[in-house]
Amino acid sequence: MTVESVPVLKPPVRTWRERSFDILLWGGIIVLLVVAFGPAEISRLPRLFSNSENMRQFGGEFLRPDFTHWRTYVGQMWLTIQIALWGTGLAIIMAIPLGLLAARNITPAFIQLPMRRLLDLVRSVPDLVLGTIFIVAVGLGPFAGVMALAINTAGVLAKLFSEAVESIDRGPVEGVRATGAAKLHEIVWGVIPQVAPLWTSYALYRFESNSRSATVLGLIGAGGIGYLLFEALNTFSYSQVSAIAIIIVVAVSAIDMLSQAIRSRLL
């Protein structure tokens, strides 16, 4: 009976400011797409279909993969995975202290802010560029690939790690602090147990994507299966390219599935 006497409020109305922001945002995106239409040569889209005769020729060879040298391919694929393993491993070792130092809630601002900028800088260098630099420094081969992956991944993981630290529950940390523990004790016992599952998940995810990146790094001479792929492409041996591609897809998918299975169990 009291329900009737309560005045019914009007539904909320979006203000002019909120609407104009939306129009600016979406309008801006459309303008950018139009501007980029020419330079990105989107007008060549029909060629995907008109050149189908050429595609059929290449496709024919692709459909007959040549596995004569499969032992080499599998060996080089394994080398690529090992590059990814060490690249990710070194990255994790670097990312743990860097990530803690870049977390707002446990590090004072005069360290945390410069650390964030440094990580932004590291991440902005593509691993292909890093690879080229390390090839100059340590010569052609897998180690250059390892270092390129390690530096780039350390930047990415440190940022992800620090964000995980920033979202922890403050309570357990205060619980540890109240016992008279040192700062490092607070981090080891109050922070790390809270972020451990997320950190592991991020590290596994980066290992997945690093085994893809390691393949690409091979193209510039950093060893592994990518290098074989590059050679086969240069000699127009599309049957071999096809065989190598199949091995890469199988290996990378297997790693994906394995790490996803582990990650889903962690969280």
Next chain:
Amino acid sequence: MSDAAVLSIRNVSKTFGTRRALDKVSLDVSKGEMIALIGPSGSGKSTLLRSISALQTIDGGEGRIDAFGGPVQENGRIASNVRAIRTRIGMIFQQFNLVGRLNLFTNVALGSLGRINFWSGLFGRWPAETQSAVMAALTRVGVAEYAAQRANTLSGGQQQRAAIARALVQRAKIILADEPVASLDPVSARRVMETLQGLNKADGLTVVVTLHQVDYALRYCQRVVALKGGKIAYDGPATGLKTDKLIDIYGPEFEDVFWEGAPQ
């Protein structure tokens, strides 16, 4: 500050933005007392306890907090030896503040971090003395059989008792309990309150406990301190806390809410 006083709070104020959580609060706590700190939500109870263990700073100025005859914080600055003081003050929180993914044993062993070797503590190589102290404390509060279980798999009451065990391993002389029973069912709440009372009576620990339930305050504590709007509104024996005083502290609705039987 008298010889028997283990805690001395003098003119302590704390401002959050424009809101005054504590307004020139002064309080002396003697060794072996069990004090209930009551008052409506936002009256400054938690702020006071968190200031005593220096989990937050107080406003600058003349305010100061001393424990065991030495400063914890004064003029808005936390003392440099605060870690040594904290080891002697056990803190119990409403949300237990155990580390959920660690087992009860490790959680309670963390209580010894203040006194054992830094590196042993860092790597969790608990000395034999810590290990036996942990099991003794867990047995005393009645959750020893769950020592190997992760803290977050246990009930609120069990976690809170483990938190008390952590304070025991700490060898705390003062226990500050911030709403220790506010998230517990009545039976668990009573066990926790009885455990705290036991520590006070049998071991002579000084206990300061903030409570929402006035009947608990009257049942378990000899002395009651009531805060209202950041000021002390009552400080005296539990028996002297009459209904009209409680109505003054909590507002006129108190009488309707306090259905468990108001005093007198």
